[in-house]
Amino acid sequence: MRDRFANPYTIHEIMKGFKVLMFILCSTGVFAQEDVYHGTKETIPKIPPKDEKIRTVIVSDAKNEIDDVWAIALAILSPEKFQIEGFVGSNYDHVFGVGSKSISGSVSVIETILDKAGLKGKYPVYRGSHPMQYQFEPSHSEGVDFIIEKAMEGSGENPLWVIGLGSATDLASAYLKEPKIADRVIFFWHGRTENTWPYRAHNYNVKGDMHAARILFHSPVPLVLFDTGTNLSAGTMEESKEHVEPFGELGKYLYEYRFKSEYWQGTKKGFFDLGDIAVLVDPELGKWEETICPTVTTYMDYNFYKTNGKFLRCRKVQRDGTFQMLYSKLREHQAARE
Known part of the structure; x- marks a missing residue:
C-alpha cells in the first residue's frame, strides 16, 4: 500500500505530462510567440472591380529578380487601374551578400524602367528601409515616410493600396511608425507560401525581414496575401522575342533582362510578382478566398x-491571361508613342 503522502507518479509519468503541457503551450502561442498584438483585423479587403481605379504605392x-521588373512594367502600363502615387525601392539579401547596397540598386532599376517607358520623372521613387532590427521597432526611411504621407491623405472609403513585391519592411515600419494608417491602407503583399500553406510562412520575402512579415499578420491593417505565382513562366525566349522585344525601348529592356541569367531564359523560372499586378488589373485572373x-x-x-x-488570399493565378495582358499593353503603349 502506498504512503498517502508519497508521490503517486513516477518520474517518467511526470516528465511525460510536462512534455504534453509544453506542447500545448507552444502550440497555442504562449511560448512560441509574444502575446503582444496591435489589434484584430476587422476589415476583409475586397478587390476592386476591373473598371475601378485604385491609389497605390508600389x-x-x-x-x-526579373519578375519585379516585368511586374512594374505592367503596373505603369495600366493607368486605367492604378493611380500610382510613387515607388519605394526595398531591401533584399541573398547568398552573394548584396545587403545595404540592395536599396539603391532597387531604386536605380525602378528609375530605369520608368525611363525606358518614357515616364522619367513622372513618379517619385524613394529609398526604403533596412530590415527591422527589433520586433516592434520600425526601420526609418524616406520611403516609409512617403507611405505614411500618402496613406494619411486617404480614408476608409478611398484607401491607399500598398503593393509589396519584396520584403515587408517598409509596409510594417509604416504601420509601426504611424498606427493611424491602419484604417486608411490595404497591404497587398507577395508572401508566396503556396507550397507550405497552411503550415509555414516560408518564402524569400519572409526571409528578407521576418520581424516585418509577422507584423503584417499581427496588425489590424487589412491584408491581401498573394500566395501563388510559381506557374508564371514567361515561356521560351522565342515567345518573348515575338511578344515583348519589338515594342519600344521598354519591350527591348524586358526581353534583354532575361539574358542576365541563364535560369531566367528557361521555362521553369516563375515570374511570380507579375501575377500580383495582373490580378489587381483583372481580378478574374485569380482565385480568391477569405480565410x-x-x-x-x-x-x-x-x-x-x-x-x-481574417484576410483575403489569392491562391491561384492564370498564366496565359497574365502574359497576354502584358503583351497587349506593350503593343498599345508603343502604338500610342508612334
Whole structure:
C-alpha cells in the first residue's frame, strides 16, 4: 500500500505530462510567440472591380529578380487601374551578400524602367528601409515616410493600396511608425507560401525581414496575401522575342533582362510578382478566398490556435491571361508613342 503522502507518479509519468503541457503551450502561442498584438483585423479587403481605379504605392526589390521588373512594367502600363502615387525601392539579401547596397540598386532599376517607358520623372521613387532590427521597432526611411504621407491623405472609403513585391519592411515600419494608417491602407503583399500553406510562412520575402512579415499578420491593417505565382513562366525566349522585344525601348529592356541569367531564359523560372499586378488589373485572373488570418511564430510557422481576424488570399493565378495582358499593353503603349 502506498504512503498517502508519497508521490503517486513516477518520474517518467511526470516528465511525460510536462512534455504534453509544453506542447500545448507552444502550440497555442504562449511560448512560441509574444502575446503582444496591435489589434484584430476587422476589415476583409475586397478587390476592386476591373473598371475601378485604385491609389497605390508600389514597394519593390526591383534589382533582385526579373519578375519585379516585368511586374512594374505592367503596373505603369495600366493607368486605367492604378493611380500610382510613387515607388519605394526595398531591401533584399541573398547568398552573394548584396545587403545595404540592395536599396539603391532597387531604386536605380525602378528609375530605369520608368525611363525606358518614357515616364522619367513622372513618379517619385524613394529609398526604403533596412530590415527591422527589433520586433516592434520600425526601420526609418524616406520611403516609409512617403507611405505614411500618402496613406494619411486617404480614408476608409478611398484607401491607399500598398503593393509589396519584396520584403515587408517598409509596409510594417509604416504601420509601426504611424498606427493611424491602419484604417486608411490595404497591404497587398507577395508572401508566396503556396507550397507550405497552411503550415509555414516560408518564402524569400519572409526571409528578407521576418520581424516585418509577422507584423503584417499581427496588425489590424487589412491584408491581401498573394500566395501563388510559381506557374508564371514567361515561356521560351522565342515567345518573348515575338511578344515583348519589338515594342519600344521598354519591350527591348524586358526581353534583354532575361539574358542576365541563364535560369531566367528557361521555362521553369516563375515570374511570380507579375501575377500580383495582373490580378489587381483583372481580378478574374485569380482565385480568391477569405480565410482566417493566422499569427506567425518566431519559427515562421502559421499558428491557427491564436488567430487575428481574417484576410483575403489569392491562391491561384492564370498564366496565359497574365502574359497576354502584358503583351497587349506593350503593343498599345508603343502604338500610342508612334
